[in-house]
Amino acid sequence: MKKIYNLKKEDWKDVLRRPTQTVEAIEGLVNDIFKEVEAEGDAIIKKYTQQFDKVSLDDLLVTPAEIAEAKKTVSPGLKAAIQLAKSNIELFHKAQVTDRVEVETTNGVRCWQEKRPIQKVGLYIPGGTAPLFSTILMLAVPATIAGCKEIVLCSPPNTEGKLDPAILYTASLCGVTKIIKVGGIQAIAGMTFGTKTVPQVYKIFGPGNQYVTVAKQLATKHGVAIDMPAGPSELLVVADDSANAAFVASDLLSQAEHGVDSQVILVSTSKDMIASVEREVALQLEDLPRKEIARQAIANSKLIFVEDDQTAIDLINEYGPEHYIVCVSNEDFYLENTVNAGSVFIGNYTPESAGDYASGTNHTLPTNGYAKQYSGVNLDSFMKSMTFQKISAEGIQHIGNAIELMAEAEGLQAHKNAVTLRLNSLK
Template sequence: MNKIFNPEKKDWSQVLKRPTQTVSDIEDVVNEVFAKVEKEGDPVLKQYTQKFDGVTLKSLQVSEVEISEAANRIGQELKNAIAIAKKNIETFHKAQETNKVEVETTKGVFCWQEKRPIQKVGLYIPGGSAPLFSTILMLAVPANIAGCTEIVLCTPPNKEGKVHPAILYTANLCGVTQIFKVGGIQAIAGMTFGTESISKVYKIFGPGNQYVTVAKQIATKYGISIDMPAGPSELLVMADDSANASFVASDLLSQAEHGADSQVILVSTSKAMIHAVEEEVEKQLEKLPRKAIAEKAIENSKLVFVTDSQSAIDLINEYGPEHYILCVEDEEIYLTQIMNAGSVFIGNYTPESAGDYASGTNHTLPTNGYAKQYSGVNLDSFKKSMTFQKINTEGIKEIGRAIELMAEAEGLQAHKNAVTLRLESLK
């Protein structure tokens, strides 16, 4: 890992640079795929599936038989684990329900806000080197709580044209309405335009590689909303001498094994901790089945020493990590000042893995610095707020003259007339 000691503030942007391509590097490829999918539909989806996934499919949709068979291929222990995670995720997201906001702003003028579900949502679930069935829990569970009526899931098939049984089992358990064997850019395009098989959705959720991230951003040009521009995973750990070096190393590696373009960073006010973590990373790395992937991510990662807590806090807020683990003696000073992070994990016994799977919080989070302006996925991500107003005769008398004056000042006579006619009818 790259060790950096007490970097000057003017160099932070370079120190914290992420190993990601820009949209301009990828968008030509994405635009080409989008254009073909919009024009040709299912046939071109099958062509891309053959090209990128190495399998020729007769049907893009997963059958009921495949879903039933998947349930028999999952062990009971894993089913129990999924049930525990589902329960905790449901508990946390149900607690996010809010009541109708209702107020009489002035006499006779009643305003209120209610939330309605987004009817059609699309979920993208990566299925390459790691079948992320846990992401289905994080997306389909709140979608169901919100009341979404169509939940479409796209995920790439393997070389045999199959979807991992854990993905199918979890999707069925969580109320996904349709499952398709389509991955990558073409999956996002399919949900953006709709095809003979895939329904067009109103909002697309889910993580993916940099191509999927750019595809989601391009989808917004076609009137489709997205959860956030979430790309390769990242983790920042803040640790002082009170941290456990082996725990810290395990957390860094847990994110590094996601993909070669992942990034992990340790910030510490202790040089001894930095050296201890570096040794632990090397030791633990040797035992990982995904060592080759993790090694590449580690090459993009940093061990950063700073002299004091305030410098650490400022550096972390500048980076805006997707996942932020805090293992320090004085937690409060860090917690009160953290402004930019997707999700925060506090203390030696709160691994980031807990949030990935079973604590109840959502693991679909903003990456690449978007934590500065985006929230992670939550219940409201699957809803939209609608405002209502009802004005009686007393109310229109109360605010009518103000409306007339404002409309006239803006030169909008028809707006003024809409009120004037009503006021005159009450004389």
């Protein structure tokens, strides 16, 4: 990890830059695949599955028999762990259900807001080097609570043309209605346009690599909403001498092992803590099965010393981390002044892994600085707010003249007439 001391503010942008390609570098390939999928559907999806996932598939759809077999394969211990996580995630997301909001703005003018589920949602679940069945919990559980009618899951197959048994078990447990063996750009394109096998959806959720992220952004040009531009994972830890260096190192490595384009950062007011964490990272790295991936991610990562808490919090808000761990004695200062972060983990005994799996919060979060304007996935992500109003004869008389005057001032005579006719009928 690169150690940085006495960082000048004018250098923040360069130092905090993510190790990702630009949209422009990827967009051409994504556009080409989108056009092909739109024109030729399943045949092109199978072509790119062969090219990128090294497997030829006759049928992209997961069968009930495959799900039944997967249920037998997953160990009882893992099933219990998944069920525990599901229970906590359900509790947290059910608590987000809100009642109808209703108000009479003027006598006879009644307005209210209700929420309705998005009918068709697509869930993208990364496979590859790490089949993220936990992401199914984070997406399918709130989708089910919201009442989405169609929950379509896409995930890349392995070289045997199969999905990880834990993915199939979790999808079945959480109410997914259709599971399709397709990943990458072609999966996002399939859910955008719809094919014989892949249903078209109204909104696409889920993290992915840089190609998936750009594909999701392109989907928005074709009338499909997305949760957020969620790309490679990232973590920022702020720690002082009250932190446990071994714990901090383990958290940094937990995100570094996601992928070579992940980024982890330690910000500290203690040079001793930085030195201790650096030693712990080197020690713990050697014992990781995914150490080569983590090693490359660590090469993109930083250990940053700052002189004081105010500089630290300013730097953190400028970065806008996806995951943010606070292990400092002055805890309240950081929590009160943090405005840009996806999810916050507080204290020595709150690892980021807890949020990834089983504490109950959602782990689908904004990356690449998008925490400055996006929220992480929550129950409302799967719903739309609809407004209603009902105006009585008394109500239109109260607000009618104001509407007429405003419509006339904007030069919209038909708008004015719609009110004038009603007012005249009441004379």
